[in-house]
Amino acid sequence: xxxxxxxxxxxxxxxxxxxxxxxxxxxxxxxxxxxxxxxxxxxxxxxxxxxxxxxxxxxxxxxxxxxxxxxxxxxxxxxxxxxxxxxxxxxxxxxxxxxxxxxxxxxxxxxxxxxxxxxxxxxxxxxxxxxxxxxxxxxxxxxxxxxxxxxxxxxxxxxxxxxxxxxxxxxxxxxxxxxxxxxxxxxxxxxxxxxxxxxxxxxxx
Amino acid sequence: xxxxxxxxxxxxxxxxxxxxxxxxxxxxxxxxxxxxxxxxxxxxxxxxxxxxxxxxxxxxxxxxxxxxxxxxxxxxxxxxxxxxxxxxxxxxxxxxxxxxxxxxxxxxxxxxxxxxxxxxxxxxxxxxxxxxxxxxxxxxxxxxxxxxxxxxxxxxxxx
Numbered sequence: 001x002x003x004x005x006x007x008x009x010x011x012x013x014x015x016x017x018x019x020x021x022x023x024x025x026x027x028x029x030x031x032x033x034x035x036x037x038x039x040x041x042x043x044x045x046x047x048x049x050x051x052x053x054x055x056x057x058x059x060x061x062x063x064x065x066x067x068x069x070x071x072x073x074x075x076x077x078x079x080x081x082x083x084x085x086x087x088x089x090x091x092x093x094x095x096x097x098x099x100x101x102x103x104x105x106x107x108x109x110x111x112x113x114x115x116x117x118x119x120x121x122x123x124x125x126x127x128x129x130x131x132x133x134x135x136x137x138x139x140x141x142x143x144x145x146x147x148x149x150x151x152x153x154x155x156x157x158x159x160x161x162x163x164x165x166x167x168x169x170x171x172x173x174x175x176x177x178x179x180x181x182x183x184x185x186x187x188x189x190x191x192x193x194x195x196x197x198x199x200x201x202x203x204x205x
Numbered sequence: 206x207x208x209x210x211x212x213x214x215x216x217x218x219x220x221x222x223x224x225x226x227x228x229x230x231x232x233x234x235x236x237x238x239x240x241x242x243x244x245x246x247x248x249x250x251x252x253x254x255x256x257x258x259x260x261x262x263x264x265x266x267x268x269x270x271x272x273x274x275x276x277x278x279x280x281x282x283x284x285x286x287x288x289x290x291x292x293x294x295x296x297x298x299x300x301x302x303x304x305x306x307x308x309x310x311x312x313x314x315x316x317x318x319x320x321x322x323x324x325x326x327x328x329x330x331x332x333x334x335x336x337x338x339x340x341x342x343x344x345x346x347x348x349x350x351x352x353x354x355x356x357x358x359x360x361x362x363x364x
Contacts, residue, residue: 003262049253050215050265059213059229060342062357067302141302145357148230149340150301152214153308156233156253156268159215163264189261 004046004162004192010199011044017130018042018168018185021123025183026172028118033093033174040171047167049159052151055169056081056182059148063087064103066115066142067154070124072135074195075188078123079154080115081147082181087111090179108142116140119183123168127185131198154186162189207346212236215268217250217277221284223348231297231341233312235319237274238294238343239328240350241286247347248277254311255318270318278326293323294352294364295333296343303338312336332364 006014022039029037053059064087070076082090091107092100094114100107120137128135143150158165168185187195209225212218214234220226226249228236239248250273257269266272281291298316300309316335323330334341334354344353355361 048265049268050213053214053230067305067308069305069307141305143301143303145232145301145340146230146342148214148234149232149299152231152253153233153301153311155214156311157308159264159268160254160256160259161261161264163262 004164004166004189006046006166010196013199013202014044014168015042017126018044018123018170020130021126021168022170024126025119025122028122029114032114032118035093035174038173040173043169045167046164048163049155049165052155052165052167052184053148057083057147057180059146061147062144063147063150064111064142064144065150066112066140068116068120068140069138070135070185071138073133074135074191076191077154077157077186078120078184079151079186080119080181080183081150082111082179084144086179086181087144090114090181093174103144112140112142115183123183123185131195131202133194133198158186158189162192166192166195207348212249212251214251214253215265217248217267217273219246219248219277219280219284220347221246226345226347227343228296229342231343232299232301233297233308233315235270235295235297235312235315235335236343237277237319237323238296238345238350238352239277239281239291239323240293240347241281241291242350243290244284244286245347246281246284246286247345247350248281249345250274250277252315252319255314270315271322274319274322274326278328288327291328292331292350293328295319295323295330295335296341296352296354298335299337299340301338301340334364
């Protein structure tokens with residue numbers, strides 16, 4: 001019953017992988033939207049589940065989020081979160097529209113596609129590639145509600161197993177406009193030992 | 206103006222004096238508000254999961270329905286409350302991502318275990334606003350045990 005721990009070296013390696021994932025994601029999104037996307041230096045951490053919502057915003061802030069389950073040798077989840085206004089802005093960019101006032105079905109599916117299939121896959125590919133892990137994504141699902149409400153269940157599925165979450169997080173920007181979009185990857189605590197082993201193997205290789 | 210106290214995920218608090226206990230953004234999480242009618246002591250928890258046997262390491266036990274209700278009731282009894290004068294109201298347990306069954310089950314189980322646990326202490330559940338697909342925020346006024354519930358795109362109501 002020892003707590004999950006990561007050495008500085010392990011965090012650095014995971015950080016590099018997250019960085020590659022983020023760069024791939026921004027490349028794909030820049031091509032899609034013809035705008036320059038940039039992604040912050042990723043944050044990799046073992047972090048208490050209860051405090052994760054605060055890294056995004058106020059518990060009551062309205063967000064649109066896209067959730068995907070990660071399956072394969074390592075299990076986990078990906079959640080991409082956009083504040084209400086920024087979700088609209090993002091959808092407009094993707095659909096080449098201007099100043100929409102609500103997320104219609106087209107906008108929802110564009111966001112789901114961009115966040116789920118493109119962003120998430122960029123990260124997953126980086127992880128599978130660098131750590132030699134087989135990963136499969138699943139269908140992305142979209143929900144708009146209060147930040148804490150959308151995050152609660154996503155966190156709970158892992159918070160029942162470990163004190164801290166193994167988490168990758170990025171924020172992104174478009175051109176000069178800062179979009180407070182957040183992408184999280186959470187790993188199932190049951191997969192923690194496998195990840196540690198894979199990091200060890202990657203260092204040897 | 207009463208003092209407002211936030212109850213975050215994995216927390217519970219017992220208010221001896223008149224207070225507004227609030228839980229903001231309950232999705233699949235569940236809050237039980239317990240009110241002792243004779244002492245006017247109120248308590249609220251904000252649980253995330255129903256099954257503490259899944260824990261692989263030492264973790265915050267108040268994330269769990271069974272453990273949080275147990276601790277909350279124990280503390281209330283210590284302060285002079287009696288289960289015969291205690292009543293409960295239960296909120297949350299929504300399915301935020303439709304069709305993600307594994308997540309939706311977390312909410313359903315949370316509601317089920319919270320209610321079972323309250324019943325096991327003979328605490329009557331006099332109101333509940335649970336399930337559905339929309340998150341909730343709640344404000345529990347411990348002067349009279351009333352709870353205000355709000356949801357996005359919905360009417361605010363008192364229970």
